[in-house]
Amino acid sequence: GVGGRGVPHSSPPWGGAGRPLGRSAASGGYRRYAWTGADADCRLWFRMQAEARRLDVETDRNGNQWAWLGDPTAGDAVVTGSHLDSVPDGGAFDGPLGVVSAFAALDELRARGASFRRPLAIVNFGDEEGARFGLACVGSRLTSGQLTKEKAYELRDADGITLPQAMEAAGHDPETIGEDRERLDRIGAFVELHVEQGRALDLSGDAVGVASAIWPHGRWRYDFHGEANHAGTTRLVDRRDPMLTYAETVLAARREAELAGAVATFGKISVEPNGVNAIPSLVRGWLDARAADQDALDAVIAGIETAARDKAAAHGVDLAVVRESFTPVVEFRHALRDELVRLLGGKAPVLGTGAGHDAGILSASVPTAMLFVRNPTGVSHSPAEFAAEDDCVAGVLALADVLEGLACH
Numbered sequence: 199g200v201g202g203r204g205v206p207h208s209s210p211p212w213g214g215a216g217r218p219l220g221r222s223a224a225s226g227g228y229r230r231y232a233w234t235g236a237d238a239d240c241r242l243w244f245r246m247q248a249e250a251r252r253l254d255v256e257t258d259r260n261g262n263q264w265a266w267l268g269d270p271t272a273g274d275a276v277v278t279g280s281h282l283d284s285v286p287d288g289g290a291f292d293g294p295l296g297v298v299s300a301f302a303a304l305d306e307l308r309a310r311g312a313s314f315r316r317p318l319a320i321v322n323f324g325d326e327e328g329a330r331f332g333l334a335c336v337g338s339r340l341t342s343g344q345l346t347k348e349k350a351y352e353l354r355d356a357d358g359i360t361l362p363q364a365m366e367a368a369g370h371d372p373e374t375i376g377e378d379r380e381r382l383d384r385i386g387a388f389v390e391l392h393v394e395q396g397r398a399l400d401l402s403g404d405a406v407g408v409a410s411a412i413w414p415h416g417r418w419r420y421d422f423h424g425e426a427n428h429a430g431t432t433r434l435v436d437r438r439d440p441m442l443t444y445a446e447t448v449l450a451a452r453r454e455a456e457l458a459g460a461v462a463t464f465g466k467i468s469v470e471p472n473g474v475n476a477i478p479s480l481v482r483g484w485l486d487a488r489a490a491d492q493d494a495l496d497a498v499i500a501g502i503e504t505a506a507r508d509k510a511a512a513h514g515v516d517l518a519v520v521r522e523s524f525t526p527v528v529e530f531r532h533a534l535r536d537e538l539v540r541l542l543g544g545k546a547p548v549l550g551t552g553a554g555h556d557a558g559i560l561s562a563s564v565p566t567a568m569l570f571v572r573n574p575t576g577v578s579h580s581p582a583e584f585a586a587e588d589d590c591v592a593g594v595l596a597l598a599d600v601l602e603g604l605a606c607h
């Protein structure tokens with residue numbers, strides 16, 4: 199079945215009684231990481247949904263799934279979709295809402311009796327969140343050439359499994375990954391619907407909005423090397439404690455972000471040897487930083503690193519900083535953005551976001567646009583993420599209007 203060798207999926211994959219795929223009973227959040235059994239379940243679900251609608255399904259060289267209505271090679275296709283993978287203990291909407299809404303919008307267009315003058319595709323991009331291998335948007339970065347095969351082969355998960363090994367174990371041939379101009383050249387417009395990850399729509403009182411821009415953002419790994427020693431017997435003055443430097447760096451990140459009107463987060467950490475009664479030898483922390491413009495982001499990054507180096511020197515700690523990924527600012531194409539606003543009756547609010555998306559990656563190569571659906575709490579990357587059913591329906595109808603305007607007679 200889908201998923202192939204080595205990746206068992208639970209059966210039936212969608213549980214019959216509506217059991218959510220990849221959901222942790224303990225946390226209530228989703229753990230759908232790239233090339234795992236839960237990912238295989240999602241891919242099978244996608245294939246079943248596509249086949250039930252008589253769409254032609256293909257998995258491209260980079261593991262992205264496409265469901266086609268019309269000739270994929272005809273060119274100028276209208277593509278919609280998002281991703282089905284999740285962050286650790288993610289919510290139900292980030293990603294899946296865009297894929298589910300795409301299928302539902304197609305149903306709506308068929309119910310309207312629409313006839314298509316351009317090919318239409320629904321896409322499930324692989325590994326958008328980067329939860330397992332540390333780099334976000336791997337599927338769309340590979341396809342657009344922003345991630346090379348060589349760099350992708352260096353990616354490893356926490357267990358040391360490389361990306362190609364994980365692909366292979368899931369039944370996907372990693373040999374042919376890399377830039378795929380041919381597939382990009384088929385796309386005339388890509389529209390991604392996504393749950394909003396802030397409260398702008400809640401505050402403006404709108405169910406649906408249109409994206410203007412994505413903040414520049416990146417991930418930096420901070421390795422603080424100190425000296426392992428006994429927690430009970432080592433005098434404070436004799437310690438080279440990397441946890442201390444790490445803690446001061448977290449505070450510096452908060453301070454620099456406040457100064458620049460940006461955001462900076464240490465959300466992941468690993469400690470060696472990770473013993474309660476041992477001073478650590480190594481603390482590794484991952485910094486996620488984002489700002490409205492490049493200058494503000496540069497200032498935040500420089501300020502945090504300077505503070506970290508000062509503290510490291512004072513504590514006898516060695517610091518190495520590695521930039522693991524970076525995505526420059528994305529201004530969505532004004533023509534397509536304005537067309538979406540027009541197709542939605544001219545009143546949809548236009549808003550920016552600090553969250554990354556495959557639409558942002560693709561926008562370097564093809565015209566892209568995004569629709570956001572109201573999130574009344576703004577909470578995302580958490581099991582508490584929410585969108586009301588009425589708003590989700592409004593999102594589907596908005597997407598159907600947009601697709602109809604772009605792809606139909």
Ligand code: GLV
Pocket residue numbers: 326327334552553554555
């Ligand atoms: C993806 O959701 C990101 O913005 O990190």
Ligand code: MN
Pocket residue numbers: 285292327579
């Ligand atoms: Mn996300």
Ligand code: MN
Pocket residue numbers: 281292293326392554555
């Ligand atoms: Mn997402």
